[in-house]
Amino acid sequence: MSPKETGDQNKSQGIPCGIVMPISSIGGCSERHWEDVLQIITDAVSDVGFSAKLVSTADEITVIQRTIVQNLYNLPIVICDVSEKNPNVMFELGMRLAFDKPTIIIKDDFTGFSFDMGVVEHVEYPRDLRFGKIIDFKARLGEKVKATYSKSQNDRDFSTFLRHFGQFKPADISEQEMSGQEYIMEQLSSLMMKVDRIGRSKKSYQSRSQEASPDELDICCQALPESYIASLKRFVDGEDKIISSRISNVDGHIHLFARCSDESPFERARLEKAFREKARDMFLSDPRFGPELELNR
Template identity: 30%
Template sequence: MSDQEQQQETGQLKTCFVVMPISDADGYLPGHFTRVYNHIIKPACKEAGFEAFRADDVKQTNMIILDILQRIVAADLVVCDLSSKNPNVMYELGIRQAFNLPVVLLKDTSTDRIFDISSLRDVGYDESLRIDTVQAAVVALSESIRETWVNRDTDTHSLIRLLGIDAATLPEKTQIGADTRLILEELSALRSTINNSSKPIGATRMNASRTVLENLDDSFTKNKIMQIKNSVGSNVIHPHFGFGRIIGLDGDDVAIVRLENGETRRIHPPYDGLIHIIDASDK
């Protein structure tokens, strides 16, 4: 059964992670690369039977750099737009090529070829994005995607095969420690709170150069209660309620937190992801 027949039977599209400039770049109109993504890359991927997505498509899931790197390796295919020679794009392309996984290179006609990868094919498109050139670019890119996928096991996706060295491999299973997992979860909750907050966070409140986030230990109840007692008067942030200050205890273990909006919340153990904000100058 062909890939296309399997796809029609399962109803699932293959994944294509798109590596490209996301922010505006010098020499391009605002929103240029978003238009390239929406009008060239996504239609070409769909035409070739792939679902295209890039990092900002999944920002609501608190994607962090680790997630991006995992998706670069895990995606069935990667389309990489070299236009403007963005350093982040080059870095992410290097990771994909280290594993010698299928990748399709794309660049506009105003970007010079890059010497180190000049031996690899790329698909060109007119940076003007004129309507009479966009459709031609979609056709050319979709054809390259199909060809790359069909020849994924034999084609040269990087210099790895040309140099005759082994491609990088992932370990069979990577275990993340409980402490690391907890920190990542709390950072994700913090990012969500910041993104959803209606009030801007001033530099005095969240200065990255002088602020340390200390996660309240979840290991043992006694330790947590002791940390709460020692944190009375300290600023905290909660993934659902936002910023506040611990003003006291209700009984022996219930933290009383006064929020920015004046509300008072009683937070019971295990304190629901409460994060203690410690000024580095206090340490």
């Protein structure tokens, strides 16, 4: 084994350090830009004995969202790059801070501070990744990682964020061991539930589709009292572009179908929306029901 291969192997066996950062194009920064940033971070932490990996990385095939949450909770230290304030990055940073685990925030010099995060120190690097400044950034980041990890291991009262604002109990994740067979059965059960929901949704859609002809508008009157439906029908019939209308029972509740002379999908959508809003307003005007309306809109 060559000296380089030996060095790379030793680096890969360092203390795990998670990375949260953008990975696709955003704010004028290409995917290649973020690949370069990832390599810079990886080199910086490797130089001080840590092994960097994205929090979405897992050693086995698993659900990516579960991997991210588990890594955000389990990894001893995480670096979060909030450059461009990517929504996914900010969400994952919020989770990590809720766990109150060792976290280091970095950003480029084009990105401003977020109000809530302004109290937390940010390690800054140049967006243009200028060589001289990147060398300095890597040194500062490496020292920050090493010092933060060391303090988290030796200080029982260590807190990245939460405890600076009061006495809070960090969020916890309960863990349960299961056999491979149990895990497979759990995933199959989840998949069957999703397929069942899709099937029921398709059945309901087909039921309504069979009731309505292609040129009819569909106004659901699920929560509208029967005494109001005739008034709604008169309102619909008063529209110039409505040829005729009819009332039908679909899946146990009332629908009003209206045949429209205008073939424009935009005009048909406008009319259907106006009729549904009329049904809603009629319901809300009745003091017996008020804001309890739950029409399908």
